[in-house]
Amino acid sequence: MAKTTEHKEGRATVKVVYYTHKTLADGSHPFMVRITKDRKLKYLATGLSLHPKYWNEAKREVRKSFPEPGREELLTKLQEWQTKYENAAKSLAADDEQHDAPAVAAKAIEGRKATRRIKLLAYCTELSDAMKAGGQVGNATIYRDLRNQLAKFLGEAYPEAGGDIAFDKVSVSFCNKWEASLRATGVEEITLSQRFRTLRAVLNKAIAAGVAKGEYYPFARTVAEKHKFQVGKFDVSTAKRAVSRDELRCLEALVPANERQQLAKDVFLFSFYGGGINFVDLAQLRWRDLTGASADTGYPERLNYIRQKTGGKFSLRLLAPAAAIVGAYRPFTYATPTSYVFPVLDPAKHVSPTQIKNRLHKVLGQVNKDLKELGELAGIATPLTTYVARHSFATSLKQGGVATGVISEAMGHKSEAVTAIYLGSFASEIIDAAYEHLL
Structure with a gap:
């Protein structure tokens, strides 16, 4: 007689992976929990992400060049996600009950809810801390500021909440009250849009992580949901x-x-003649990003850089005015190829992402203040800012008859994915030729 073996439920495999198939607005890729059971996969968002320049694809690990203590904090949080879902997989396998990958995810969330019930402000803090640990200092600040604004509102409008509020209380009525409160303080439309888009992102992340329920979601997802809060109603158009x-x-x-x-003037003109490069990228240019040398002037002929916001790669021919500007700075700022081109950042003082961000914010404010003064002295009616330089670049190309698609590529508009499509469909020679309209 043939022997039979008793069925033993297999255990799901859990792994936190760097998910390069998805690119976030800042150019980073998210870390996802991948659960594999019976050859079926399920991915879960962790809320953590990392810019590709800090990821070693060959070793599948975070590069050691990632600034501390951010690297250690990120690795710790990733391990926590790994452990949480591994424990859920072990528990279901030990019970020997038939289950699949979604069941493992549900089990992990169940355990999380049993230990704590996350509320809105606490989750904002968690997201901000995770982004800071992942090197996303700008996004971390946005979520931290949202948390602070909401805390102030809750203290005034919901004193009974005890300082925080459950996700199911973030209703359409809550959003309407917060909007009214913000408008009463004179907040502009574009700021209202930013605040509510960030709040919406927090709720989306909370639902994806299983700490909030989608049934209480207050924002309209479709045209038919007119009874819900409409983030698109805010007028964000600018002159x-x-x-x-x-x-x-x-x-x-x-x-x-x-x-x-002089620095303010050079920043404006280099941005205009240098493809509308924004201040954050301009300030972090290093001499190694400039290649070639003109036989006549000795100035560099080409600029290659990666845009901080999207991670998009740009390569452009330096027009004579832009080349002359960087050439004038070489005697003062060049020490090694890794030296900064413009005297904005000090590599000895500005090391961490936070230090760099704070320095750039401070200098940008001063540059824009000086540009306004220069504009008045030059008899220019439009208040000058670095943004005006970028927009003037695009407008000049448009007036010169350059196709909108080419301008979009040159400026790195839209998402990284769209930019990548543009980069793959236009030859760099077209962009080089387009810049002739600036002269």
Whole structure:
């Protein structure tokens, strides 16, 4: 007689993976929990992400170049996610009950809910801390600021909440009250849009993580959900500002009174002639990003850099005015190829992502203040900012008859995925030729 063996339920495999198939708005890729059971996969968001420059694909690990203590904090949080879902898989296997990957996910969430019930502000803090640990200092600040704004509102409008509020209390009525409260303080439409888009992102992450229920979601997902809160109702259109070529000539002819004004002038003109590069990228350019040398002037001929916001790669020919600007800084800022081109960041002082972010924010404010003064001296009616330089670049190309698609590629507009499509469909020679319209 043939022997029979008693069925033993297998255990699901759990692994936290760096999910490169999805790219976030800041160019980073998320870490996902991958649960495998009976050859079927389920992915769960962790809320943690990392820019690809800090990921070693060959070793499948976070690079040691990732600044501490951020690297250690990120690794600790990733291990916590791994352990939590592994324990859930072990528990179900030990019970010897038939189950699948979603059951493992549900078991892990069940355990999490049993230990604590996360509320809105606490979750905002958790997200902010995770982003900071992942090197996303800018996003961490946005979520921290949201938490602080909500805390102030809760203290005034919901004193009975005891300082925090459950996710199921974040209703349409709650959103309407917060909007009214913000409007009473004179908050502009674009700020309202940003605040509510961030709140919406928090709720989406909470639902994905299983700490909030989708049935209480207050935001409209479709046109039919008119009874829900409409984030798109805010008027975020801004007056499009650009200076004319004649006005730009006036700025070029202006002699700054001091080094600070000179830097502001150079930042504006380099952004205009350098493909509309934004201040954050411009300030972090290193001499190794400049290649080639003109036989006539000795100035670099090409700029190659990765945009901080999206991770998109850019390569452009330096027009003579831009090349002359960086050439003037070389005697003062060049020490090694890794030296910064512009005198904004000090590699000895500004090391961590937070230090760099704070320094850039401070200098940008001063540069924009100096640009407004320079604009007035040059007789330019439009208040000058680094944004105006970027917009003037795009407007000049458009007026020169350059196709919108080419301008989109040149500026790195839209998401990284869309930018990647543009980069794959246009030759760099087209972009190089387009810049001739600036001269």
